[in-house]
Amino acid sequence: MTGMTAPHTSFSPADNPRLGxxxxxxxxxxxxxxxxxxxxxxxxxxxxxxxxxxxxxxxxSPSTVYxxxxxxxxxxxxxxxxxxxxxxxxxxxxxxxxxVSLRHVMHRAIRMGMKEDPVxxxxxxxxxxxxPAVRSRMMESMSSTGRMLRQAIGERTGLDPxxxxxxxxxxxxxxxxxxxxxxxxxxEHEPDYDALIDRxxxxxxxxxxxxxx
Amino acid sequence: MTGMTAPHTSFSPADNPRLGxxxxxxxxxxxxxxxxxxxxxxxxxxxxxxxxxxxxxxxxSPSTVYxxxxxxxxxxxxxxxxxxxxxxxxxxxxxxxxxVSLRHVMHRAIRMGMKEDPVxxxxxxxxxxxxPAVRSRMMESMSSTGRMLRQAIGERTGLDPxxxxxxxxxxxxxxxxxxxxxxxxxxEHEPDYDALIDRxxxxxxxxxxxxxx
DNA sequence: CTGGATTTTGAGAGCTACTCTCATTTCATG
DNA sequence: CATGAAATGAGAGTAGCTCTCAAAATCCAG
Numbered sequence: 471m472t473g474m475t476a477p478h479t480s481f482s483p484a485d486n487p488r489l490g491x492x493x494x495x496x497x498x499x500x501x502x503x504x505x506x507x508x509x510x511x512x513x514x515x516x517x518x519x520x521x522x523x524x525x526x527x528x529x530x531s532p533s534t535v536y537x538x539x540x541x542x543x544x545x546x547x548x549x550x551x552x553x554x555x556x557x558x559x560x561x562x563x564x565x566x567x568x569x570v571s572l573r574h575v576m577h578r579a580i581r582m583g584m585k586e587d588p589v590x591x592x593x594x595x596x597x598x599x600x601x602p603a604v605r606s607r608m609m610e611s612m613s614s615t616g617r618m619l620r621q622a623i624g625e626r627t628g629l630d631p632x633x634x635x636x637x638x639x640x641x642x643x644x645x646x647x648x649x650x651x652x653x654x655x656x657x658e659h660e661p662d663y664d665a666l667i668d669r670x671x672x673x674x675x676x677x678x679x680x681x682x683x
Numbered sequence: 684m685t686g687m688t689a690p691h692t693s694f695s696p697a698d699n700p701r702l703g704x705x706x707x708x709x710x711x712x713x714x715x716x717x718x719x720x721x722x723x724x725x726x727x728x729x730x731x732x733x734x735x736x737x738x739x740x741x742x743x744s745p746s747t748v749y750x751x752x753x754x755x756x757x758x759x760x761x762x763x764x765x766x767x768x769x770x771x772x773x774x775x776x777x778x779x780x781x782x783v784s785l786r787h788v789m790h791r792a793i794r795m796g797m798k799e800d801p802v803x804x805x806x807x808x809x810x811x812x813x814x815p816a817v818r819s820r821m822m823e824s825m826s827s828t829g830r831m832l833r834q835a836i837g838e839r840t841g842l843d844p845x846x847x848x849x850x851x852x853x854x855x856x857x858x859x860x861x862x863x864x865x866x867x868x869x870x871e872h873e874p875d876y877d878a879l880i881d882r883x884x885x886x887x888x889x890x891x892x893x894x895x896x
Numbered sequence: 897c898t899g900g901a902t903t904t905t906g907a908g909a910g911c912t913a914c915t916c917t918c919a920t921t922t923c924a925t926g
Numbered sequence: 927c928a929t930g931a932a933a934t935g936a937g938a939g940t941a942g943c944t945c946t947c948a949a950a951a952t953c954c955a956g
Contacts, residue, residue: 492923532914532935540914638859638887645855646858669851678849708904
């Protein structure tokens with residue numbers, strides 16, 4: 471009743487006063503839905519959590535949930551790393567060898583995602599391994615990541631981004647990295663993610679290591 | 684009423700007299716459902732086709748459709764190339780270099796799938812490009828293909844099939860080949876599929892070709 | 897060939913993700 | 927504060943998918 475906003479423990483774009491009230495509310499709603507879903511999934515598991523429950527906890531109507539997220543899986547997943555990766559790639563020196571750039575950028579992306587919210591990022595990879603629908607949705611988003619990547623490769627190498635070669639190359643990278651994150655989740659997130667990424671990129675660049683026997 | 688079987692234009696496992704009546708009927712039902720779905724999709728498109736319609740045309744109940752296929756997408760997709768690929772891989776000479784074996788086997792698999800029913804195989808790849816749910820399901824089946832592949836790689840190279848390296852390698856191959864089939868479908872199936880596979884495997888083996896400028 | 901065990905099928909109820917429409921409320925602005 | 931625009935809520939409806947139970951088809955002994 472006072473018009474004062476409740477205290478927050480962390481900052482978010484919702485607190486940016488330059489945005490109109492409408493925009494700030496939208497961001498808050500989005501966050502509320504995500505938070506509600508994460509909590510419910512932690513309590514009951516993914517499948518047992520219904521949109522209705524999420525709506526109730528987030529204090530919105532089910533309709534609103536669907537307005538903000540096209541599918542249930544998207545509530546857990548969408549966080550848009552792609553534009554971030556793209557920007558970082560463009561920021562690398564133009565004469566840097568392509569694989570080196572890729573390595574740098576992947577490491578930065580990982581670090582950002584982890585620093586931001588390690589709990590969420592682990593929950594997400596765990597759901598990827600455990601819930602088929604989520605994994606499926608994740609793989610679906612692979613194709614758009616692939617498109618972005620081949621765009622970047624095109625800019626950098628001068629090759630046609632729509633050629634079969636570039637497309638295959640981009641998709642094999644995306645596939646390899648996705649497998650890496652699943653591996654990480656399956657190992658209970660215990661290994662160093664950065665190191666795994668490095669090993670994965672090694673394989674993609676140079677093929678399998680020689681067998682030792 | 685005569686006990687005579689109706690004439691067939693093509694042979695199928697359903698005609699194998701060594702199987703009991705029960706088994707033969709099951710195979711026929713499976714085929715009937717698939718055929719019904721393919722026809723309806725050709726007529727109306729994927730989304731407009733409901734399970735009820737499929738059941739009606741296949742002359743079974745909706746319950747039965749679900750008994751034979753876990754999801755709608757599976758009616759279009761499942762055809763189990765994996766065991767076939769695995770068998771072919773094992774049949775290659777043990778001292779043949781791994782990439783050579785892979786190339787042979789992929790070509791054989793393609794040829795078999797095409798010869799068997801080129802219409803269906805094109806419809807399938809087209810749906811993969813056009814219907815997100817189908818593409819998604821296809822990618823999901825990638826992971827099991829990946830598992831099979833890394834098993835084979837393990838047998839051949841002596842590397843641990845569960846190591847990150849082998850897993851990443853297998854998944855990058857699968858990702859690259861999936862992209863190839865999408866490329867093929869997007870080009871209206873006009874290019875020679877075999878040639879595309881070769882170019883894709885080249886990229887996976889040797890990386891991108893040098894830019895020509 | 898027949899009777900009983902087993903498997904397959906059909907009917908139907910039920911759940912939930914997701915879509916669409918329309919009235920109501922909430923914010924922006926002159 | 928009034929007017930227009932945007933966000934929300936309520937509710938009905940579709941379709942994929944699951945489960946249960948009784949009826950029908952198949953198998954197999956005797």
